[in-house]
Amino acid sequence: MAKYLMGIDNGGTSSKAAIYDINGNEVAKHTTYTQMLTPHQYWTERDMNELKQVNYEAIRGALKKAAIDPRDIVGISCTGHGNGLYLMGHNGSVVRNGIISTDNRAHKIVDKWLADPAYETIVRPRTFQTVWSSQPVSLLKWLDENEPDVYDQTEYVFMITDLVRYWLTGQAGFELSNASGTSMINQHTEDYDEQVFDFFGIDHWLKKMPKLVKSDKECGQITDEVAKETGLAAGTPVAGGLFDITASALSTGLVAGNNLSIVTGTWSINQYISKEIKVIKDLFMTSDYPIDGYHLITEASPTSGxxxxxxxxxxxxxxxxxxxxxxxxxxxxxxxxxxxxxxxxxxxxxxxxxxxxxxxxxxxxxxxxxxxxxxxxxxxxxxxxxxxxxxxxxxxxxxxxxxxxxxxxxxxxxxxxxxxxxxxxxxxxxxxxxxxxxxDVSENGALGTSMAAAVMSGVYPDFATAADKMVKISRxxxxxxxxxxxxxxxxxxxxxxxxxxxxxxxxxxxxxxx
Known part of the structure; x- marks a missing residue:
């Protein structure tokens, strides 16, 4: 029986579902789109109800094109743009529009934080990154100051990867590689850091943070309701997923130190992996990498293609x-x-x-x-x-x-x-x-995150092996x-x-x- 993997990738305006065989060959993919909403200067948002439906449409489209038995899909994994903010209300209700990673409404808040000398002694030595305006910490602070009623309406704070996984499985979690890029996580403890939340003045939001989950662990299964909506087989396991820059790095076969990976798109993503991490003031980000002992060292901005x-x-x-x-x-x-x-x-x-x-x-x-x-x-x-x-x-x-x-x-x-x-x-x-x-890949995020599904389901023992088997250099x-x-x-x-x-x-x- 042939085995297949599904990767789901949500960018700033598009949602993609792609199906791969276990050798990384693309069997089918389908792309759908959401409208980017810009109601004010510096704002970039999307309607979350629309987002849910286009994800389901992408899954249905990929399954139809692949013409495979959905029961042969052994694992599903999601990825999506890093940072931004997606708030889930009680009983699955929508609190407000989702916020995309190109949003810049909170830049004045960030300027104040970075001008505070305590940032360099409290935050950076724990997070190993520079806070920026579309990270959840910045947006949560902005909401406190401008939309305070949102707090009581919120049950969970999600990244887009966590949101889509929640829709598929009904289980809440906050994936670690994503979380490690949010200025919320202590890179030493790999956990939320109360002192960091306190510095940002958002310590009350800790109550709304889901449990942390790992990228290659099963974090729920496709529900009966979602199976009816999408054509997926109920009970199909869903992995924790990956930060999009992590998925992109894996899709280029980045499994050894001193090699440079560049991914072009909305974001200019430039990165390598290292077992050594340093506190560097002008470095964009250090985040968790799903290969034991390694961190992803990233320089990035939305300045690319x-x-x-x-x-x-x-x-x-x-x-x-x-x-x-x-x-x-x-x-x-x-x-x-x-x-x-x-x-x-x-x-x-x-x-x-x-x-x-x-x-x-x-x-x-x-x-x-x-x-x-x-x-x-x-x-x-x-x-x-x-x-x-x-x-x-x-x-x-x-x-x-x-x-x-x-x-x-x-x-x-x-x-x-x-x-x-x-x-x-x-x-x-x-x-x-x-x-x-x-x-040789058309969808970096989808291929990279499908490796998490491959490791979760036991197709490969680890990400290094998955990348070695699934990544191909064309020229x-x-x-x-x-x-x-x-x-x-x-x-x-x-x-x-x-x-x-x-x-x-x-x-x-x-x-x-x-």
Whole structure:
């Protein structure tokens, strides 16, 4: 009897269910979408009732496409965007909209915390990360100050992985790799830390926190009701699941130290694993990794490939319409790659800061923008600037990682949306001047979290074995040494202009139009 695994992945606007055989081959997948709600500046939310239904639709769609007996699925596991906040009311009621990880409403609260010297003595030595505005601690504090009635309505505080697992099984839990990235967990004890909650002024929320669960442990089974809704077999075991950056790392085969993994999408995710963790002030995150003794060292921000989607949807709607009218088989993304190919790296000094959804500029009020445009700047130059700006944002993160661990070397394992663009991959290789190993996977999160299902169900004894069996490298992209100097110059220009923007961003933040 064939055995299958299901991975469910919820991003900022999409929900995906994918079915794999035990060798990591994708059998079927189905993607559904939710609307991103932006009722106020800095807010990004979603309707939780809609979210539940699109998850069920994704599962039904994957099962239909796979045409397998659902009883042959030996395990299910979920992943999703890290952080954000999903509150579950009593008896499964919805308290308010879910909050997505690109939300920035609480940035002023975070600024106050980071300016407090006690943060460096109380919080960072326990959490090993920098608190930021869409982490649950920040959002819970914001709710206390702005929507205080929410507290009494809430039974459980969830991440999106925990929320979907709760819907599938009726069992509440807070998965450890997710929890370790929330500024709630003491990395030494792997438990909630009362002193940290007290510093943030949210100690009363400890009563609403579910028990911590591990990624590869069974945390419930598909209920009869969910089986009827989705077509899954009642009683199918569901694993704890994984933090999306952890799932992405596993999907690239990151099982040894000193190797670099990059995942592109809405978030620029750059990471390696290590048995040694350090208190480093400007490091984005240290989180739990499901391989014994290892932690995931991550530099990340929402500054990656989705900036291109924004640019297309904002400025290239006429081009999309024309391609459709002409019956052109070229996708808008392939069209953009073609435009980039029209411009040589040395032909344009146009700079783009890819901060539409957030920044890695070191200031919370940084916004996106182009520098260097003239009346003669072509559309192709604008698109190339977007491509290069995204790579430069990744490079800035990786420079931090290199400063922490100078032994990171060898080819870079890379996955995510930009791997569909040959020219974008070449820009990556040329900027980093390192080979890129492309992972043969269309859904990083779903594949990575399916490994948790594989370990839970006994298909493989551990995550290292699961990754070894389920991850496949399709090819390698070599850097062009002829472009090394020009990209060194352009990246230096990017960093210099970034510093010049600090004052402008502060002025924009402080100016009120009346």
């Amino acid at each position: 989705s900036n291109l989607t924004w640019f297309i949807n904002t400025f290239m709607k006429p081009v999309k319409a024309r391609l459709k009218k002409e019956g052109n088989q070229v996708s808008i993304y392939d069209y953009c790659s073609g435009l980039v190919n029209e411009v040589e790296p040395a032909d344009s000094k146009l700079i783009f800061f890819p901060f539409i959804f957030g920044s890695n500029a070191g200031v919370a009020n940084a916004t996106a923008g182009f520098v260097g445009a003239t009346k003669g700047t072509s559309l192709a130059e604008f698109v190339r600037a977007v491509y290069e700006g995204v790579v430069f944002a990744h490079m800035a993160h990786c420079e931090k990682l290199d400063n922490i661990n100078p032994n990171i070397d060898g080819p870079i394992r890379i996955a995510g949306g930009i791997t569909n663009s040959e020219i974008w991959l070449q820009i990556f290789a040329d900027v980093f001047q390192r080979p890129l190993e492309l992972v 390698t992209v070599q850097p062009n040494p002829d472009n090394a100097k020009i990209y060194q110059q352009k990246y230096a220009l990017y960093k210099k202009e970034l510093q010049h923007m600090q004052g402008a961003w502060e002025t924009l933040e402080d100016t009120e139009l009346v």
